[in-house]
Amino acid sequence: MDYYPVSIKNLIRSLARLPGIGQKTAERLAMYILQQSAEDAHQLARHIVELKKRMRLCERCFALSDDRLCRICSDPSRENGLVCVVEQPADLASIEKSGAFKGRYHVLGGVLSPMDGIGPDDIRISELIDRIERDAIREIILATGTNVRANPRLPILPAFWRRCR
Numbered sequence: 001m002d003y004y005p006v007s008i009k010n011l012i013r014s015l016a017r018l019p020g021i022g023q024k025t026a027e028r029l030a031m032y033i034l035q036q037s038a039e040d041a042h043q044l045a046r047h048i049v050e051l052k053k054r055m056r057l058c059e060r061c062f063a064l065s066d067d068r069l070c071r072i073c074s075d076p077s078r079e080n081g082l083v084c085v086v087e088q089p090a091d092l093a094s095i096e097k098s099g100a101f102k103g104r105y106h107v108l109g110g111v112l113s114p115m116d117g118i119g120p121d122d123i124r125i126s127e128l129i130d131r132i133e134r135d136a137i138r139e140i141i142l143a144t145g146t147n148v149r150a151n152p153r154l155p156i157l158p159a160f161w162r163r164c165r
């Protein structure tokens with residue numbers, strides 16, 4: 001890689017750190033970016049900077065958002081009281097792509113895994129329990145992993161039933 005100028009080498013190094021991008025792909029992407037117009041290259045750089053500057057978690061459901069509340073929490077046509085619990089924002093995106101769910105979400109931000117020392121306090125279960133009353137949640141759909149490590153039912157359901165009585 002010594003034959004590349006420093007500016008190209010730096011870009012290749014950054015791109016090669018991305019998941020699934022090896023050295024060859026990083027070189028190919030760097031050459032592609034080099035061939036683009038200055039405007040297109042600036043736009044790519046600007047989008048990455050904006051992403052890091054603006055991206056935050058929705059204050060209600062903890063999905064990725066540009067604003068205080070995410071697009072789904074802000075949407076009045078979504079069914080209140082119906083919440084789909086997912087582990088990560090990517091899981092939410094998968095369900096949204098199906099277009100079949102019209103309720104709201106709660107992103108736990110992890111997987112309950114006592115074997116790895118990850119308990120209910122390490123993921124957003126207490127925030128979900130708080131939402132049950134505050135957001136008048138009537139039904140919770142657990143769209144989490146099916147293995148034992150990823151089963152948050154035990155800590156959620158007793159609290160849910162206590163609140164619903």
Ligand SMILES: [Zn+2]
Pocket residue numbers: 058059060061062063069070071072073074
């Ligand atoms: Zn939200």
